[in-house]
Amino acid sequence: MPQADWQRTVWCGEVSEEMAGRNVTINGWVQRVRDHGSLVFVDVRDRTGVVQVTCDAARAPEAFAQARELRSEYVVSVRGTVRRRAPDAVNPKMKTGAVEIEPSRVLVLSAAKTPPFYIEENVDADELVRLRYRYLDLRRPDMQRNLVLRHRFVKAVRDWFDAHGFYEIETPMLTRSTPEGARDFLVPSRLQPGSFYALPQSPQLFKQLLMVAGLERYVQIVRCFRDEDLRADRQPEFTQIDVEMSFVTAEDVMTQIEDMIATALRAVGKDVTTPFPRLDFATAMARYGSDKPDLRFGLPIVDVTGIAAQTEFGVFREAVARGGVVRAIVVPPGAALSRKDLDGLAEEARSRGAKGLAWLAFEADGLRGPVAKFVGGAAAALQERLEAPAGSVAVFVADEEAVAAEALGHLRLVLGRRLNLTKDAGDALLWVTDFPMFEWNAHEGRWEARHHPFTSPVEEDLPLLETDPARVRAQAYDLVWNGVEIGGGSIRIHRRDVQERVFRCLGFTKEEAQAKFGFLLDAFEYGVPPHGGIAFGLDRLVMMVAGAESIREVIAFPKTARGGDPLTGAPAPVDPRQLEELGLRVEAGGPAARAAGRGRNGTA
RNA sequence: GGAGGCGUGGUGUAGUGGUGAACAUACCGGUCUGUCACACCGGAGAUCGCGGGUUCAAUUCCCGUCGCCUCCGCCA
Numbered sequence: 001m002p003q004a005d006w007q008r009t010v011w012c013g014e015v016s017e018e019m020a021g022r023n024v025t026i027n028g029w030v031q032r033v034r035d036h037g038s039l040v041f042v043d044v045r046d047r048t049g050v051v052q053v054t055c056d057a058a059r060a061p062e063a064f065a066q067a068r069e070l071r072s073e074y075v076v077s078v079r080g081t082v083r084r085r086a087p088d089a090v091n092p093k094m095k096t097g098a099v100e101i102e103p104s105r106v107l108v109l110s111a112a113k114t115p116p117f118y119i120e121e122n123v124d125a126d127e128l129v130r131l132r133y134r135y136l137d138l139r140r141p142d143m144q145r146n147l148v149l150r151h152r153f154v155k156a157v158r159d160w161f162d163a164h165g166f167y168e169i170e171t172p173m174l175t176r177s178t179p180e181g182a183r184d185f186l187v188p189s190r191l192q193p194g195s196f197y198a199l200p201q202s203p204q205l206f207k208q209l210l211m212v213a214g215l216e217r218y219v220q221i222v223r224c225f226r227d228e229d230l231r232a233d234r235q236p237e238f239t240q241i242d243v244e245m246s247f248v249t250a251e252d253v254m255t256q257i258e259d260m261i262a263t264a265l266r267a268v269g270k271d272v273t274t275p276f277p278r279l280d281f282a283t284a285m286a287r288y289g290s291d292k293p294d295l296r297f298g299l300p301i302v303d304v305t306g307i308a309a310q311t312e313f314g315v316f317r318e319a320v321a322r323g324g325v326v327r328a329i330v331v332p333p334g335a336a337l338s339r340k341d342l343d344g345l346a347e348e349a350r351s352r353g354a355k356g357l358a359w360l361a362f363e364a365d366g367l368r369g370p371v372a373k374f375v376g377g378a379a380a381a382l383q384e385r386l387e388a389p390a391g392s393v394a395v396f397v398a399d400e401e402a403v404a405a406e407a408l409g410h411l412r413l414v415l416g417r418r419l420n421l422t423k424d425a426g427d428a429l430l431w432v433t434d435f436p437m438f439e440w441n442a443h444e445g446r447w448e449a450r451h452h453p454f455t456s457p458v459e460e461d462l463p464l465l466e467t468d469p470a471r472v473r474a475q476a477y478d479l480v481w482n483g484v485e486i487g488g489g490s491i492r493i494h495r496r497d498v499q500e501r502v503f504r505c506l507g508f509t510k511e512e513a514q515a516k517f518g519f520l521l522d523a524f525e526y527g528v529p530p531h532g533g534i535a536f537g538l539d540r541l542v543m544m545v546a547g548a549e550s551i552r553e554v555i556a557f558p559k560t561a562r563g564g565d566p567l568t569g570a571p572a573p574v575d576p577r578q579l580e581e582l583g584l585r586v587e588a589g590g591p592a593a594r595a596a597g598r599g600r601n602g603t604a
Numbered sequence: 605g606g607a608g609g610c611g612u613g614g615u616g617u618a619g620u621g622g623u624g625a626a627c628a629u630a631c632c633g634g635u636c637u638g639u640c641a642c643a644c645c646g647g648a649g650a651u652c653g654c655g656g657g658u659u660c661a662a663u664u665c666c667c668g669u670c671g672c673c674u675c676c677g678c679c680a
Contacts, residue, residue: 039637181680
């Protein structure tokens with residue numbers, strides 16, 4: 001195919017001193033025009049960088065005249081000669097700062113309206129404006145860096161899986177609604193009016209079927225959908241790295257997968273050491289008050305229930321008497337917590353269910369604080385147990401165990417941030433293992449699978465299925481990075497008898513199990529390999545690598561907190577004929593009608 | 605479903621019960637041959653998100669509503 005005469009021969013960011021004297025053509029966007037009268041500088045940008053075009057009225061009158069008409073974000077083709085700049089005109093801040101292009105022709109390929117915000121590194125425009133003009137936002141170098149980073153990371157992930165014998169296999173996007181888990185996005189069927197597909201929350205059941213099918217090693221980088229409320233790190237559509245392997249133990253999955261993660265991270269310039277440390281769930285909850293602890297800093301939670309029971313402090317004694325616990329975090333000397341800080345911490349603790357927050361300052365000459373007078377003879381034992389140095393302050397929560405853990409876990413994170421312990425602290429990756437198999441759902445008065453009903457219990461806990469389900473541990477594992485859950489998986493049940501016992505625990509009758517998961521159970525009648533796998537949240541992973549505050553910074557076209565896309569206007573009402581074809585009707589007075597009654601976007 | 609924060613020229617902010625609504629930047633015009641966040645001179649640009657209330661008077665106070673952000677619930 002012949003080259004059109006305006007097409008690039010070199011990228012803007014790659015014009016170099018070695019090219020001096022050569023005739024080149026660049027294509028790109030006008031970054032900035034500096035008009036000096038009869039000398040005009042035009043910075044031209046493409047995805048590789050910026051290069052300066054110097055238009056001299058005396059040397060190239062035609063190109064000069066064209067250059068004066070240029071405005072920001074015009075798309076141009078510039079042909080000219082690469083020239084070394086005079087030594088005093090070199091710009092050391094620019095990659096191409098030692099050269100410039102002396103144009104013989106400046107061609108406008110496309111004019112542009114003035115953009116609503118400047119196309120530059122650190123934009124301060126409102127995110128709503130950025131999303132409405134996302135195509136302009138994505139011109140900015142930092143957004144392009146994030147997208148390129150994502151590409152490189154995904155490429156490295158795929159390469160690793162390919163090199164290790166995994167096949168990438170697609171699974172349906174239009175599938176069947178399953179009873180457990182998140183709310184499904186539904187898609188009405190036109191050919192079967194009144195019936196609905198669901199978009200996949202994850203390809204869980206399909207990947208297990210692929211194991212039954214003997215594919216052995218499966219991976220898919222796959223879009224998943226969950227109709228739940230959004231967060232800074234959560235979108236209703238997101239991408240998983242979905243993995244399943246046959247004839248493996250939890251140990252195999254963890255060792256192989258951590259190599260994959262380390263390899264992919266290395267490909268984007270992040271070095272992490274393997275093996276990753278491991279922490280069992282019970283310890284994580286007790287020490288860090290979280291199943292995804294941030295191990296970039298210490299501030300462990302210490303249990304002082306035994307000692308607290310011996311004090312004269314009513315709140316402690318009553319909590320213990322009711323079967324609760326008293327736990328504490330020691331804030332090191334030098335944190336300089338004011339009375340106001342402590343009140344703020346108490347408020348934080350209450351926001352996570354604690355009734356209050358007691359505190360004790362360990363000073364050289366004794367205890368200080370409102371509770372000090374009740375501690376009495378237990379002071380020395382308390383200080384020793386807490387390993388609290390002079391000048392430190394301990395904060396206490398007395399409550400039932402789960403509440404104390406959760407509240408102190410939250411305080412630990414608040415303190416970590418406030419004391420600047422996470423900054424420059426490196427990266428802390430770890431596996432959390434030995435999750436409980438079941439969770440008690442108080443609302444419905446039954447046990448629920450914490451991971452999912454096909455997760456295999458730990459072998460030695462099998463007898464507990466009938467006697468004490470709360471103590472059954474699952475062969476499940478989560479990968480946690482700096483306090484963010486980036487992936488989780490499990491070994492699945494492949495024995496029919498175990499599966500039936502787990503279903504019994506969950507209160508399913510045989511008939512219910514068959515109705516809900518029949519297609520998988522049927523498949524399991526035909527020879528199932530032991531298997532297990534894991535899934536990662538790709539968006540979160542890339543967000544972490546990019547050091548971004550929000551998942552939206554690493555997604556090209558994300559949604560707002562209400563699930564909308566300001567660029568396309570999705571979601572939107574549809575033509576009545578579309579509804580009619582599907583046999584659907586929007587109910588008068590229902591939620592749809594109420595939404596339609598609301599005014600449109602008030603900021604337009 | 606709940607809590608909090610925010611909403612003022614294109615963009616980012618300031619501000620006040622009575623203003624000519626301020627500043628920066630972008631934008632338009634002009635001068636300028638070495639700038640690179642060019643500089644300098646001049647200009648235009650805002651029914652202060654929307655609706656209602658209190659008041660002689662509301663951008664400001666109150667209520668509602670819409671939108672954006674964060675968090676709780678939710679996310680097997």
